[in-house]
Amino acid sequence: MDDQEPSKVETIVKVCVLLWSATLLSLSYYEPPNGKKIVDFDPTFIASIFSASTASLGFQIKKKKDTIVDSKNNKVSTK
Secondary structure, three states: OOOOOOOHHHHHHHHHHHHHHHHHHHHHHOOOOOOOOOOOOOOHHHHHHHHHHHHHOOOOOOOOOOEEEEOOOOEEEEO
16 A cells, blocks of 8 residues: 555644643643632543644654763763
């Protein structure tokens, strides 16, 4: 099967799913001043959808590693 470029509809659906999951994740952590959450659910499933959506669009979300420089031996490593 030939590699095909993603259609516009496919890209629009992926972006909509990404925005939807990002919105739900944000709302799950937001607590207004009155103390009552807007939505109350376990965000684990939505987080997995968010991660899959970012990956399908080619985004890579990684934790920044600390760089360690050893000036004595002129070596650079990551932590």
